[in-house]
Amino acid sequence: MEIINAFVIIISLVILSGLIAFIGDKIGMKMGKKRVSLFGLRPRYSSIIITILTGVLIAVLSITILLGVYSELRNALFNINDVLNRLERLNQQLAERDQQLSERDQKLAARDQELSRLQQEIEEREQEIAAKEKEITEKEQEIAAKDQELKNVENELKELAKNRDQLQNRVAELSSQREDLETQVTELEEQIADLEADYDDLREVANQLQAGVIYYMGEDIVYQKGDVIYNDVLEGGRSEQETISALNEYLQKANQVALNQEIQVNEETGMALRLQTEDILNAARILYNMDQGSRVIVSLVSRVNVPKNDWLYANFQLYEDFIVFEKDSLISSRVISSDQSSEEIESELEALLQNVNEKAINQGLLPDNSGQVGSINFSQFYELVNRVRSSQAEVKVNVYATTNIWREDRLSDNLKFELETAAEEQNADE
Numbered sequence: 001m002e003i004i005n006a007f008v009i010i011i012s013l014v015i016l017s018g019l020i021a022f023i024g025d026k027i028g029m030k031m032g033k034k035r036v037s038l039f040g041l042r043p044r045y046s047s048i049i050i051t052i053l054t055g056v057l058i059a060v061l062s063i064t065i066l067l068g069v070y071s072e073l074r075n076a077l078f079n080i081n082d083v084l085n086r087l088e089r090l091n092q093q094l095a096e097r098d099q100q101l102s103e104r105d106q107k108l109a110a111r112d113q114e115l116s117r118l119q120q121e122i123e124e125r126e127q128e129i130a131a132k133e134k135e136i137t138e139k140e141q142e143i144a145a146k147d148q149e150l151k152n153v154e155n156e157l158k159e160l161a162k163n164r165d166q167l168q169n170r171v172a173e174l175s176s177q178r179e180d181l182e183t184q185v186t187e188l189e190e191q192i193a194d195l196e197a198d199y200d201d202l203r204e205v206a207n208q209l210q211a212g213v214i215y216y217m218g219e220d221i222v223y224q225k226g227d228v229i230y231n232d233v234l235e236g237g238r239s240e241q242e243t244i245s246a247l248n249e250y251l252q253k254a255n256q257v258a259l260n261q262e263i264q265v266n267e268e269t270g271m272a273l274r275l276q277t278e279d280i281l282n283a284a285r286i287l288y289n290m291d292q293g294s295r296v297i298v299s300l301v302s303r304v305n306v307p308k309n310d311w312l313y314a315n316f317q318l319y320e321d322f323i324v325f326e327k328d329s330l331i332s333s334r335v336i337s338s339d340q341s342s343e344e345i346e347s348e349l350e351a352l353l354q355n356v357n358e359k360a361i362n363q364g365l366l367p368d369n370s371g372q373v374g375s376i377n378f379s380q381f382y383e384l385v386n387r388v389r390s391s392q393a394e395v396k397v398n399v400y401a402t403t404n405i406w407r408e409d410r411l412s413d414n415l416k417f418e419l420e421t422a423a424e425e426q427n428a429d430e
Helices: 003-032 043-069 069-077 079-216 240-258 277-289 343-363 377-388 422-429
Strands: 222-223 228-235 296-304 312-320 323-325 330-337 394-401 416-421
Touching: 043 240, 069 222, 228 240, 240 277, 240 296, 277 296, 323 422, 330 343, 343 394, 377 394
Parallel strands: none
Antiparallel strands: 228 296, 296 312, 330 394, 394 416
16 A cells, blocks of 8 residues: 555656646746846846756655655654664664674574484483383393292292102101111121131131141241231321332331241342232322321231242231320229139239230230230239239239320230229228
């Protein structure tokens, strides 16, 4: 609508300006023909002035109409400085707004970068969350599998609990059968022992027959089967090299003892002993496997009857050594009446010594070839008889160990006899 009004005003101005120009021209021509003079000027100049005034009138009229119609043009024309100042301020404000807009654009770009970074971080977090969720899912599956496995185990335990009574009954039955079998094994072992005893008796008879044959053939027996050739105590639990060295030294000493008899000797090695390598290695292995610091009695015994100038076949016998009687310990005692005859007192003392001998063997003391573990000499025995005879009616003979007696020791020089009367015994009890 405003555009149409503008065109109407412009057309009106054009028409009005043309009309004014035409009127002015007519007036000028009339004034020229009539040779009218304005302000005393020549008609020519007066015509020019009228033309100028006509143009001025056109301009004034155009401006007046425009100013009357458009208030903005009127304000712009009469307030041009204010408009310019305002325009400058608007330009400044526009520049400031442009700067602010640029800053905002920069901030927006920074925000966009931050948003991109946060978006990327969110995506990474989402990936981590997805991974964790996957791991949780796997763990839940594992837990479910473990729960299922636990249920299976519980079911198996229930089954085992059901079968436990049956198994216990079966174990009881097997235990009963085992006892029966052990009884049978014991009986068989006793039968085997009896057979071995019979076998040993037969071998002994055969050896005796062989010894008798050799004797009647003019040969003497140097060692009977089972005779001890040499005895010594070795330390167990030592290193392999120390054990071998100790066993070699033992064999050299045993060989020196054997050389005192009339037996055959290997001229190249100078050895009179005939030993199996397996027996030597077995003895070394036993010594090596013993506890460190332990004592082992190593005996070398004749394997067969050995005539003069024949080979001496021998075996090892190893016994763990220990103290049988500690020092000052009471071994045995016997009450003897001094009113008896010398022969009766001797019999009583012999019975006491026999009891000491049996007790020593039963507690581990090793007997010699005669089955004894030692004896007292003739003078010591009859000195003890005289002491008993010279005492009161009854006397208690106590036998003590004078030192620690080990398994390989003899009792001969390690016994002490003390006589105690009945009154002394009663005082000791009190």
